[in-house]
Amino acid sequence: MRVNYLGPLIAGMHPAMEGLNLKQFRASCYLVEVSDEAGVNGPIMEGDLLVVDEARKVGHADLVVAELEGEQRLFRTHRIGGAYRLLPTAGPRQSVIARVSDLRGVVVSQTRRYGV
Template sequence: MRVIYLGPLVAGMKHPALAGYDLSQFAPSCYLVEVGEDAGVCGPVIEGDLLVVDEARPAQHADLVVVEREGEQRLFKGHRIGGRIRLIPTVGPRESVWARQSDLRGVVVSQARRYAW
């Protein structure tokens, strides 16, 4: 699924989904993305969710990772196998692709939902 880059995560950042978050708990290497509309409205990650992504954290097995593919930042579930990572789409066709750690733009370390259902 597509994610939209919102910028570095800095103290004082204003967004409805971040109300009550202590932004100082995150590393300076973190940035914020918003999940695109192709995510839909059911499942663990839905349209409009904000994800805190740490670009310095190495991906481990079953992490959600952000990868630049075809000119867009996209969210995948990563399965680490040796020194490579198998990227499995979170929505859509289930064709997976291989990546190296250097291909990743970061690992999701937190999720905030704008609206509670």
């Protein structure tokens, strides 16, 4: 699913971040919003805000943002040697092989925009 870059983490950037302790995140973190492709059911929903750490080393089964074909998209990783198989979090289940240079960061926090 697509994610939309919102910018670096700063206080007051988005109402859903109210009460979030920004000091717990490194300076290498930024904020993305999940697109409407996610739908409204499941662990990741349309409008969720994700804190992404671009300096964190990617591991096996991490939730990551990757840039493929000019779009930033959300995937779950499956490490294969020096590369990663990226498994989509929603939509068609066709995986993609990616290099570390395709990865933009690891999701370190998720905030629900609206109460459920």
